[in-house]
Amino acid sequence: MHWSDRLYRSLIAVADLVNRLDIDSRLLSAAGVKLDRALFPLLARVAMSPGINVAEMSNLVGRDHSTVSRQVVKLEKLGLIVRTPDPVDSRARRLHLSDQGSAIMAKVKAIRRQWMEGHFQDWSEKDRDDLVDLLQEMIGKDWQTGIPPART
Amino acid sequence: MHWSDRLYRSLIAVADLVNRLDIDSRLLSAAGVKLDRALFPLLARVAMSPGINVAEMSNLVGRDHSTVSRQVVKLEKLGLIVRTPDPVDSRARRLHLSDQGSAIMAKVKAIRRQWMEGHFQDWSEKDRDDLVDLLQEMIGKDWQTGIPPART
DNA sequence: CCATATATATGCATTTTGCATATATCACGC
DNA sequence: GCGTGATATATGCAAAATGCATATATATGG
Numbered sequence: 001m002h003w004s005d006r007l008y009r010s011l012i013a014v015a016d017l018v019n020r021l022d023i024d025s026r027l028l029s030a031a032g033v034k035l036d037r038a039l040f041p042l043l044a045r046v047a048m049s050p051g052i053n054v055a056e057m058s059n060l061v062g063r064d065h066s067t068v069s070r071q072v073v074k075l076e077k078l079g080l081i082v083r084t085p086d087p088v089d090s091r092a093r094r095l096h097l098s099d100q101g102s103a104i105m106a107k108v109k110a111i112r113r114q115w116m117e118g119h120f121q122d123w124s125e126k127d128r129d130d131l132v133d134l135l136q137e138m139i140g141k142d143w144q145t146g147i148p149p150a151r152t
Numbered sequence: 153m154h155w156s157d158r159l160y161r162s163l164i165a166v167a168d169l170v171n172r173l174d175i176d177s178r179l180l181s182a183a184g185v186k187l188d189r190a191l192f193p194l195l196a197r198v199a200m201s202p203g204i205n206v207a208e209m210s211n212l213v214g215r216d217h218s219t220v221s222r223q224v225v226k227l228e229k230l231g232l233i234v235r236t237p238d239p240v241d242s243r244a245r246r247l248h249l250s251d252q253g254s255a256i257m258a259k260v261k262a263i264r265r266q267w268m269e270g271h272f273q274d275w276s277e278k279d280r281d282d283l284v285d286l287l288q289e290m291i292g293k294d295w296q297t298g299i300p301p302a303r304t
Numbered sequence: 305c306c307a308t309a310t311a312t313a314t315g316c317a318t319t320t321t322g323c324a325t326a327t328a329t330c331a332c333g334c
Numbered sequence: 335g336c337g338t339g340a341t342a343t344a345t346g347c348a349a350a351a352t353g354c355a356t357a358t359a360t361a362t363g364g
Contacts, residue, residue, distance in 0.1 A: 003284050004268040005261070009200060010287035011170050016197075017291070018167035020214035037352090038320065045168075048161060055342055062172035064322050069344060071320090091329045091342040109157070116156040119293060131286040132155050134279060135162035139169070141271060189321090190351065207311055216353050221313060223351085243311040243360045 021112075031107035039078075042071050043097075046081050047105040051094045053086065080104065173264075183259035191230075194223050195249075198233050199257040203246045205238065232256065 022041045028034070035043070045060060046052060054072055058065040072095065075081045080101035086092040097105060120128050173179060174193045180186070187195070197212060198204060206224055210217040224247065227233045232253035238244040249257060272280050 002265065003281065004265045006288060007268065007284050008264060010284065010291050011166055012196065012200060013291040014163055014287070015167040015170035016212055016214065018163050019171075023214055036319080044164065048164060053342075054344095060168055062168065062175055063320095065343075066323080066345075067321055069342090073344085086342090089330070089342080093343080112160060113154065113156045116159065127286060127289075129155060130282060131290060132159050132162065134283040134286065135166070136158060137279075138271075138283060139162050139165040188350080205311075206313095215351090217312075218314075218354080219352050221311090225313090238311090241311080241361070245312080 028108075030111055031104060033104050033108065035078075036074070038071055039075055042068065043075060043080055043101060043105070044108075046075075046095045047097055047101070050096050053092045053094055055092070057095070075101075179260070179263060182263055183256060185256050185260065187230075188226070190223055191227055194220065195227055195232055195253060195257070196260075198227075198247045199249055199253070202248050205244045205246055207244070209247070227253075 022044065023037045028040065033040070041061065042057065045057060049056075049060075052060070054069050055065055057072070058068040061068070072081070072083070076083055079098055082096050082098050083093040084096065086094050174196065175189045180192065185192070193213065194209065197209060201208075201212075204212075206221050207217055209224070210220040213220070224233070224235070228235055231250055234248050234250050235245040236248065238246050
């Protein structure tokens with residue numbers, strides 16, 4: 001099999017894994033989180049990219065900005081994130097975790113770390129670090145390049 | 153930053169990439185595909201795992217089996233997949249690409265390969281192959297193990 | 305043969321989604 | 335400064351997707 005096909009298979013498997021984890025009721029309930037299934041992925045991405053705005057988020061997750069806008073309002077009403085005016089662009093609002101949101105994500109993070117350590121316990125440190133480095137190198141690039149022009 | 157957090161960030165980025173690609177209208181239209189956004193991911197996974205059934209697929213993608221069941225019917229009505237009786241379990245039906253589905257996925261695959269080759273053109277072959285190998289090693293494992301049991 | 309589990313399908317209410325549209329602000333050329 | 339088109343966000347609305355409950359057929363294991 002060509003390396004690109006092997007890689008693609010792995011990427012799909014990773015995506016499915018993440019999508020399952022994002023909504024995994026065991027993981028969420030272990031962290032004491034009770035959240036609509038569409039909300040946790042956004043919360044996790046705010047945690048990962050503090051200061052992100054709705055437009056950037058919608059590009060990131062591949063959903064319409066109107067969809068993201070409404071979900072963000074929900075997260076704010078739940079008290080999990082705060083929206084602060086962008087200091088240099090008064091159209092935009094920057095998203096951050098609230099204290100409550102941070103507390104929740106800290107719990108999730110602890111569980112995730114414990115679980116990852118279990119998963120990689122029989123890996124050599126070198127292989128593990130190589131994987132992390134290579135993955136970071138891969139996703140750091142502009143994956144859009146080379147795809148034919150604009151959406152819709 | 154702890155390696156598990158760096159890894160998690162990369163996994164999220166990969167998931168977002170795949171989710172965007174799965175619905176990327178530029179990619180799909182370049183392959184001459186016109187498909188509801190929820191259908192392509194399933195079609196891609198049938199292509200990846202020929203003979204998979206609805207139950208396995210619903211576990212894989214993290215959606216209810218009823219949802220997957222209906223989407224699979226749609227794919228069949230569109231002539232993109234075929235459902236054949238499972239020879240050893242007459243409750244189940246195994247999913248395969250139809251000729252038309254295969255033709256579409258072949259186009260998508262060609263575009264994807266070209267695009268991946270562009271993305272990795274300045275990588276060493278060794279790094280690229282290491283990444284593929286390590287990723288395969290990682291996703292081959294049982295990622296479920298270690299998550300606390302359902303609490304409900 | 306019976307009880308329980310599994311694979312799929314469907315009715316139904318709810319949630320999620322995207323498009324069209326609206327408003328406010330920005331960026332830039334003039 | 336002013337106009338023009340782009341951008342960030344929000345919302346009405348209809349359509350699509352989703353999950354749960356339930357039903358049927360088959361399997362599996364006493």
